Amino acid sequence: MKRLLVYIAFVVLVGFLFFLYGFTGKRNGAKKIKRPVIEFAGGSNNFLTHSSVDKMLIQNSKFVENQPKSVVDLHLLETNVSASPYVENATVFLTINGVLKTFIKQRTPIARIVDKEEPYYIDKHGVEIPLSINHSARVPLVSGVGNVEEIKELIQLITIISSDDFFAKEVVAIDKNAQNDYVFGVRTGSYKIVFGGLANAQLKLKKLKAFYNKTLVDGSIRKYKSINLKYHNQVVCTKQSQDGEQ
Known part of the structure; x- marks a missing residue:
């Protein structure tokens, strides 16, 4: 008999707990x-x-x-x-x-592709991001690229550029021309930097920084129309003439 009473009490307790749980859940859901x-x-x-x-x-x-x-x-x-x-x-x-x-x-844009009918940003994964009326990202303007492989290579290039604080701010435009050379537009002047292909990119930036360290200090960089990094261990420059022509 005692065992039966314990069993009944247990069943009642469990039932009460279920009722309380259901009541609380219903009240919370409402x-x-x-x-x-x-x-x-x-x-x-x-x-x-x-x-x-x-x-x-x-x-x-x-x-x-x-x-x-x-x-x-x-x-x-x-x-x-x-x-x-x-x-x-x-x-x-x-x-x-x-x-x-x-x-x-x-998403964080790393470049703005501008040579399409509808310009757009891309992030580090190559995902397209529409332009927004709420925010304009300060990223390089890119032309001459479009297909998936070109975007992948562009992301590699921008990752290398962005790893250096100076060049991350200095390079404001990137164009891939008919010769498949990357050409940079820069913040500090109207001259162009002919970067060439992606090969030896770190070495090219190292050469460019050494060139900058000298020519920015003495102001001679303003004499140049283009700075070419394509050639091994050289920085080949084209000067402006007095009337501004090559």
């Missing part, structure tokens, strides 16, 4: 979503605004704010945000208090 909190990962990109992300937090044609927690599909919302071409990674979750939090890492 809570309304508070205004979403949107946070952007560190960085200087501002392609997306809080209001533009709000427009992505839509479910069943309705903004999620004030909807019951139980009907919110977090996976759907995360998919909506991640679908933006400006988003590299997104996480959407609910807090116990009913706050919908969205963490976003935006």
Whole structure:
């Protein structure tokens, strides 16, 4: 008899716990979503605004704010945000208090491709990023490249350039000409730098920096129309004539 009473008490306790759990879950699910909190990962990109992300937090044609927690599909919302071409990674979750939090890492452009009908940015993975009315990235303007292999090579070149603080700021334009040579436009003057191909890129930049260290100090760099790095262990320059012609 005692054993039976213990068993009945156990069953009642388990049933009560299930009831309490269900009641709490139902009550929690009925809570309304508070205004979403949107946070952007560190960085200087501002392609997306809080209001533009709000427009992505839509479910069943309705903004999620004030909807019951139980009907919110977090996976759907995360998919909506991640679908933006400006988003590299997104996480959407609910807090116990009913706050919908969205963490976003935006894509970081490394170049702006300008010789297409619709200019666009690319990131380090070669992903195309549309131009934005909210933000203009200060990256090199690139022409003469377009296919996948050319973009891959361009990313390698820009990675090498960006590894040096001086050249990261100095090189403002990159053109790949008909001879498949990269030609740089620079911040410090109107002269062009004929870089050539990607081979020996680090050595070429080392030669260029040594040339800069001398000619920027004495001002003689202004005499040149082009600076050619294609030749082994040489920097070949073309001077401007007095009337500005070669």
